[in-house]
Amino acid sequence: xxxxxxxxxxxxxETMDLLNNQIKMEAHASASYLAMASWCDQNAFTQSAAFFxxxxxxxxxxxxxxxxxxxxxxxxxxxxxxxxxxHDFSSLEEVFETALEQEIQVTKSIHNIVNECKKNNDYxxxxxxxxxxxxQLEEEKTMRDILDMFDLIGRDGIALKMIDExxxxxxxxxxxx
Amino acid sequence: MVxxxxxxxxxxxxxxxxxxxxxxxxxxxxxxxxxQLLALRxxxxxxxxxxxxxxxxxxxxxxxxxxxxxxxxFVFNTLExxxxxxxIQQSLLAVGISIPCNSxxxxx
Numbered sequence: 001x002x003x004x005x006x007x008x009x010x011x012x013x014e015t016m017d018l019l020n021n022q023i024k025m026e027a028h029a030s031a032s033y034l035a036m037a038s039w040c041d042q043n044a045f046t047q048s049a050a051f052f053x054x055x056x057x058x059x060x061x062x063x064x065x066x067x068x069x070x071x072x073x074x075x076x077x078x079x080x081x082x083x084x085x086x087h088d089f090s091s092l093e094e095v096f097e098t099a100l101e102q103e104i105q106v107t108k109s110i111h112n113i114v115n116e117c118k119k120n121n122d123y124x125x126x127x128x129x130x131x132x133x134x135x136q137l138e139e140e141k142t143m144r145d146i147l148d149m150f151d152l153i154g155r156d157g158i159a160l161k162m163i164d165e166x167x168x169x170x171x172x173x174x175x176x177x
Numbered sequence: 178m179v180x181x182x183x184x185x186x187x188x189x190x191x192x193x194x195x196x197x198x199x200x201x202x203x204x205x206x207x208x209x210x211x212x213q214l215l216a217l218r219x220x221x222x223x224x225x226x227x228x229x230x231x232x233x234x235x236x237x238x239x240x241x242x243x244x245x246x247x248x249x250x251f252v253f254n255t256l257e258x259x260x261x262x263x264x265i266q267q268s269l270l271a272v273g274i275s276i277p278c279n280s281x282x283x284x285x
Binding site for chain 2: 001002003004005006007009012013014016074075076078120
């Protein structure tokens with residue numbers, strides 16, 4: 001009996017499911033960042049808005065990377081449906097805290113897939129996800145650095161304006177790939 | 178053709194020459210490519226079986242599925258869906274493209 005399934009697909013169906021789940025997560029992150037960009041725009045934090053618009057595009061590019069990988073492996077990538085996204089924030093700090101929390105969840109999910117790949121000797125996927133591990137480290141650092149500014153500069157009117165300006169100077173420029 | 182797995186109602190066969198699968202539904206046998214088999218798996222996994230026991234959501238307990246790029250249309254009852262799910266799961270295990278569920282963090 002020929003190994004037709006293996007000829008057609010180089011990853012296990014369970015790994016494919018985990019990657020499809022990750023696609024959904026990245027799509028949700030992209031939509032979430034768009035909501036944050038909208039909030040920042042509405043509250044006159046224009047530099048932060050630009051930063052989140054950029055983040056949204058970046059998350060979508062992550063999603064596409066996984067999407068194409070699943071299909072390249074002979075799997076079936078599923079176009080994700082994005083559910084409800086939160087548009088309500090009480091402060092700029094909360095926006096960045098939510099963004100960091102979201103990045104942590106994405107990191108955990110990627111680590112979980114890598115863990116499963118190690119268990120199942122799925123070397124292709126493990127190797128593919130190494131790029132995401134490094135990327136997540138950078139993403140978390142970016143958010144953490146911005147949150148540190150609230151402790152350093154303050155949380156009042158002029159401080160918020162200064163933070164907003166620094167988001168672009170310190171982070172925004174380096175974000176575009 | 179080689180039998181891959183036989184469930185209570187259905188059976189899946191592999192055809193090495195055509196490099197495809199044949200699913201015997203009892204009254205009808207349908208040719209599936211590997212991708213079409215994955216698509217069927219996704220459709221079955223997307224079905225909420227608990228809705229079959231809630232008459233306000235699924236009044237008659239039926240599922241209408243189009244298979245192989247809308248070439249075929251099937252109506253399945255609850256038992257048939259569960260059986261088809263079992264067939265796909267066990268078949269993918271048998272052909273070595275699936276890992277036993279207890280060793281993987283299942284997302285479904």
